[in-house]
Amino acid sequence: MLIGELAETVGLDSQTIRFYERHGLLPEPRRAANGYRTYDTSSVNRVLFIRSAQTAGLTLAEIGSVVDLRDHGDAPCTHVTALLGSKLDAVRTRQAELVALEAELERLIARSRHLDPADCTGSDVCHILTAPHRRSTRPVATAVVDFSSTPPT
Numbered sequence: 001m002l003i004g005e006l007a008e009t010v011g012l013d014s015q016t017i018r019f020y021e022r023h024g025l026l027p028e029p030r031r032a033a034n035g036y037r038t039y040d041t042s043s044v045n046r047v048l049f050i051r052s053a054q055t056a057g058l059t060l061a062e063i064g065s066v067v068d069l070r071d072h073g074d075a076p077c078t079h080v081t082a083l084l085g086s087k088l089d090a091v092r093t094r095q096a097e098l099v100a101l102e103a104e105l106e107r108l109i110a111r112s113r114h115l116d117p118a119d120c121t122g123s124d125v126c127h128i129l130t131a132p133h134r135r136s137t138r139p140v141a142t143a144v145v146d147f148s149s150t151p152p153t
Contacts (some may be wrong), residue, residue, distance in 0.1 A: 003018070010051070058083060
């Protein structure tokens with residue numbers, strides 16, 4: 001099958017298929033006499049695996065490590081289990097952070113209902129957040145998103 005047929009079969013566009021090839025997730029396809037890429041069912045299976053792995057939260061680098069094991073004849077299941085365990089730990093940590101953030105936001109909103117905007121001094125940007133007795137010991141939650149290896153949509 002040609003790249004457009006593969007893309008249609010797996011529900012992606014041709015650019016994403018090429019992206020996977022460039023990043024080593026999908027083996028370079030055979031070429032027909034006219035230079036067109038040709039794919040077989042193993043390519044369909046590989047792309048579907050990549051999408052499933054992304055849905056499970058694996059990064060492209062992690063997916064690459066899994067397919068490298070498979071391509072070298074090794075069963076990657078132990079490695080995948082370790083990756084998934086690590087992802088689950090990260091999700092649980094993030095959930096705890098979000099629960100704490102939710103409580104803090106609810107507290108601030110409740111507090112804001114009892115404050116007079118006229119009490120905000122020139123030195124405060126907003127006294128809801130900068131009141132002297134507001135001393136959170138909770139670490140600041142941050143979100144860092146790396147889009148450098150996100151496939152085109």
